[in-house]
Amino acid sequence: MPRLLLVEDEPAIADTLVYVLESDCHTVSHAMTGMDALAMQVAEPHDLAILDVGLPDMTGFDLCRKLREKWPIPVLFLTARDGELDRVLGLEIGGDDYVTKPFSPREVAARVRAILRRAGNPLGNPKPVDGGLSVDDSSKRILCGTVRLDLTAHEYKMAAVLIGHPGQVFSREQLLDHAWDDPGAVTDRTVDAHVKSLRAKLRGVMPGAEEMIVTRRGLGYSYSPQGEL
Numbered sequence: 001m002p003r004l005l006l007v008e009d010e011p012a013i014a015d016t017l018v019y020v021l022e023s024d025c026h027t028v029s030h031a032m033t034g035m036d037a038l039a040m041q042v043a044e045p046h047d048l049a050i051l052d053v054g055l056p057d058m059t060g061f062d063l064c065r066k067l068r069e070k071w072p073i074p075v076l077f078l079t080a081r082d083g084e085l086d087r088v089l090g091l092e093i094g095g096d097d098y099v100t101k102p103f104s105p106r107e108v109a110a111r112v113r114a115i116l117r118r119a120g121n122p123l124g125n126p127k128p129v130d131g132g133l134s135v136d137d138s139s140k141r142i143l144c145g146t147v148r149l150d151l152t153a154h155e156y157k158m159a160a161v162l163i164g165h166p167g168q169v170f171s172r173e174q175l176l177d178h179a180w181d182d183p184g185a186v187t188d189r190t191v192d193a194h195v196k197s198l199r200a201k202l203r204g205v206m207p208g209a210e211e212m213i214v215t216r217r218g219l220g221y222s223y224s225p226q227g228e229l
Helices: 011-023 034-043 060-070 084-092 105-118 153-164 172-179 188-205
Strands: 003-007 027-031 048-052 075-079 097-100 133-136 141-144 213-216 220-223
Touching: 003 011, 003 034, 011 027, 011 105, 027 034, 034 048, 034 060, 048 060, 048 105, 060 075, 075 105, 097 105, 105 172, 133 153, 141 153, 153 172, 153 188, 153 220, 172 188, 172 220, 188 213
Parallel strands: 003 027, 003 048, 048 075, 075 097
Antiparallel strands: 133 141, 213 220
């Protein structure tokens, strides 16, 4: 799983972000100061940094500069400032994106995924599993055995997330975040409709394969190469 370095000195905001990001299949290290963040990065390098601009010991901009001296790590800024000058400064010193408080934690998670995709680390690069379904990441195809499925972009993204994390249950909200660029524009029922379509296509190439997409009532969906047990 991608390792994220969250540097935020407001505990309520930090706790919410840690929960949402870990639910989104990331490992999160939380620091409240810039110096603590640098020590964490030295101890164990991270894949992306989420930096609050207003830290107690240095600005997020200064911390970004210090991180970039040794690590080419993508950076997402969090700030209560909404001035154009601050946004421009953050991007000019190497920030990859910028979110202004108050913000939706789901928006932050979506922006993190977008940055990781651009950096070549989509969802931790899920690997094909033995048997069942697999992901051909280079061609953006899902394979059922050796047969390539003809999927829409949303069906592919949902299937890739499920297949990459066998047995893990994803809520409808999480699947919306993974598979739609603007998850707020569609409803949870959209996920159900796409799962139904995905299952029909699986059944069309290999009867019984549709059972590998498992419904967990009240929770969401998961992938099991053995089907629902």
